[in-house]
Each structure stands twice: as C-alpha cells, then as structure tokens.
Amino acid sequence: MSGQGGKTKESIIEAAIELFTTKGFNGTTIRDIAARAKLNPANISYYFHGKQGLLEACLVSFFEAYLSLLDEEKRKIEWEDPEICLHRAIRKILVFQSDNHLLTRLVWREITIDSQVSREIISSYLMKERYYLKALTSAALGKNYSALPVSMMIIQLKGMLSTPFLNSHYVSEVWGMHPKDPYFIEKYYESVIDWIQATMNVQKSALFMEHLSSPVIKTV
Incomplete structure (x- = not known):
C-alpha cells in the first residue's frame, strides 16, 4: 500500500484486527473500528464495503x-x-x-x-x-x-x-x-x-x- 489511501487502509485493518481479536467479529461495530482508527466510518464502507469485507481483507x-x-x-x-x-x-x-x-x-x-x-x-x-x-x-x-x-x-x-x-x-x-x-x-x-x-x-x-x-x- 502506498499514498494516503494506503495509509488509511492500513489504519483501518490494524484497528479491526485489534477489535476483532478482543471483542469478536459480532461484538465489533463499524463505529468502533472507525473510532479506534480515528477516521470517518464512511472510509470503511469506501475501502472495504462493510465489516465483512474488512474481515476478509484481514484473512x-x-x-x-x-x-x-x-x-x-x-x-x-x-x-x-x-x-x-x-x-x-x-x-x-x-x-x-x-x-x-x-x-x-x-x-x-x-x-x-x-x-x-x-x-x-x-x-x-x-x-x-x-x-x-x-x-x-x-x-x-x-x-x-x-x-x-x-x-x-x-x-x-x-x-x-x-x-x-x-x-x-x-x-x-x-x-x-x-x-x-x-x-x-x-x-x-x-x-x-x-x-x-x-x-x-x-x-x-x-x-x-x-x-x-x-x-x-x-x-x-
């Protein structure tokens, strides 16, 4: 990943990994991930099309x-x-x-x-x-x-x-x-x-x- 978009995606993935691990997939919301990454929730929908797409990206x-x-x-x-x-x-x-x-x-x-x-x-x-x-x-x-x-x-x-x-x-x-x-x-x-x-x-x-x-x- 490179550029601002790459850094944004990396921040989202890092936040998701931490929250999915500690709170579980079902116990984590898009807002939780966005807050941890200090980004607008819309970024997650834009890059990963939602929480399931984000989990798939982690895998x-x-x-x-x-x-x-x-x-x-x-x-x-x-x-x-x-x-x-x-x-x-x-x-x-x-x-x-x-x-x-x-x-x-x-x-x-x-x-x-x-x-x-x-x-x-x-x-x-x-x-x-x-x-x-x-x-x-x-x-x-x-x-x-x-x-x-x-x-x-x-x-x-x-x-x-x-x-x-x-x-x-x-x-x-x-x-x-x-x-x-x-x-x-x-x-x-x-x-x-x-x-x-x-x-x-x-x-x-x-x-x-x-x-x-x-x-x-x-x-x-």
Missing part, C-alpha cells in the same frame, strides 16, 4: 504472506537439502506469526469458529497450505520412509504451529511467556525441530524392523 493479508513463506521454501527443495528447507519454513512461519500475533490469533480462531464469512475465503487457502506442507514434509522424509502417514504428520505439525498463538493466554499462564517474545519463539522452534527429528528416527526404526522381518528371497 487475505495473513494467508498471502503466510503461504508465500511456504512457497519460497518449497521451491528450494529442488536444489537444497529438503530437511533444511522444512526447518527453515517452520522458523519463518513461527517468526511471522509472532510478529503478527493478533492477526494470527484472529485467523486461527475464525477457522475454529467455521463461520460462513471465513469458510468461503479460507477453504482455498487451507488447500494450498496442505499442498505446501505435504511437499516439504514428504521431501524431508524421503521416498524410502513409509511407516508414518505424511497426512498424520502434517496434522500434528499444523497443530504445533498454530496452538501457541490461538491459545496465547495458556502460554502466558503456564510458561510465563507470550508468543510474541523472541525467546519463546527460539525455544519453541527448537522443540518443534526435536519432534521432527524424533519422528524421523521412529520412521527409520520402523523401516529397519520391516526390513528385518521381510522374508529372504533365495535365488538359484
């Missing part, structure tokens, strides 16, 4: 940036170590969500609510997310690993990446940290990578045991 802004990070690493698996690409993608996603913790919480909460507003716009983004995560995870696991279904690993990984931001109050109460804190992101990233490594070790062990139990074929 789009999140997923476009989020998916670009996954796409960037997915492209690199052709010439870089896929496992490094997966690790780097995870780190980028955690940092991005931390830097945009209010928007992140809003987006994942809208998905859990499964409202008509979010369902129409989010479904295609979630399909793209699944595609990128599957490509990165499958490449990191390698073609020889078949003991663990990739789809199950993606579900577990997805939960790890979103839960701290969806339940930031729990993180604060239990660990005394907030997902926006860089220290938390560093330690949490290490935990996710440890889980991935442990999962891959289980995968390798299962493959090894499968090899040992296979009947020996004798050739004459």
Whole structure:
C-alpha cells in the first residue's frame, strides 16, 4: 500500500484486527473500528464495503504472506537439502506469526469458529497450505520412509504451529511467556525441530524392523 489511501487502509485493518481479536467479529461495530482508527466510518464502507469485507481483507493479508513463506521454501527443495528447507519454513512461519500475533490469533480462531464469512475465503487457502506442507514434509522424509502417514504428520505439525498463538493466554499462564517474545519463539522452534527429528528416527526404526522381518528371497 502506498499514498494516503494506503495509509488509511492500513489504519483501518490494524484497528479491526485489534477489535476483532478482543471483542469478536459480532461484538465489533463499524463505529468502533472507525473510532479506534480515528477516521470517518464512511472510509470503511469506501475501502472495504462493510465489516465483512474488512474481515476478509484481514484473512487475505495473513494467508498471502503466510503461504508465500511456504512457497519460497518449497521451491528450494529442488536444489537444497529438503530437511533444511522444512526447518527453515517452520522458523519463518513461527517468526511471522509472532510478529503478527493478533492477526494470527484472529485467523486461527475464525477457522475454529467455521463461520460462513471465513469458510468461503479460507477453504482455498487451507488447500494450498496442505499442498505446501505435504511437499516439504514428504521431501524431508524421503521416498524410502513409509511407516508414518505424511497426512498424520502434517496434522500434528499444523497443530504445533498454530496452538501457541490461538491459545496465547495458556502460554502466558503456564510458561510465563507470550508468543510474541523472541525467546519463546527460539525455544519453541527448537522443540518443534526435536519432534521432527524424533519422528524421523521412529520412521527409520520402523523401516529397519520391516526390513528385518521381510522374508529372504533365495535365488538359484
């Protein structure tokens, strides 16, 4: 965004994110958003055609940036170590969500609510997310690993990446940290990578045991 119009739209989106997160979509009015952004309510109708259009703009802004990070690493698996690409993608996603913790919480909460507003716009983004995560995870696991279904690993990984931001109050109460804190992101990233490594070790062990139990074929 550039120019005065861009600054106005950014102010409206920032105010909406804060209010939608704290008061909920239904509990927030156009006047609330305009007052927080210190603008005339007519600006919201002009740029976003109402509150629903504003929520859609928030969702789009999140997923476009989020998916670009996954796409960037997915492209690199052709010439870089896929496992490094997966690790780097995870780190980028955690940092991005931390830097945009209010928007992140809003987006994942809208998905859990499964409202008509979010369902129409989010479904295609979630399909793209699944595609990128599957490509990165499958490449990191390698073609020889078949003991663990990739789809199950993606579900577990997805939960790890979103839960701290969806339940930031729990993180604060239990660990005394907030997902926006860089220290938390560093330690949490290490935990996710440890889980991935442990999962891959289980995968390798299962493959090894499968090899040992296979009947020996004798050739004459």
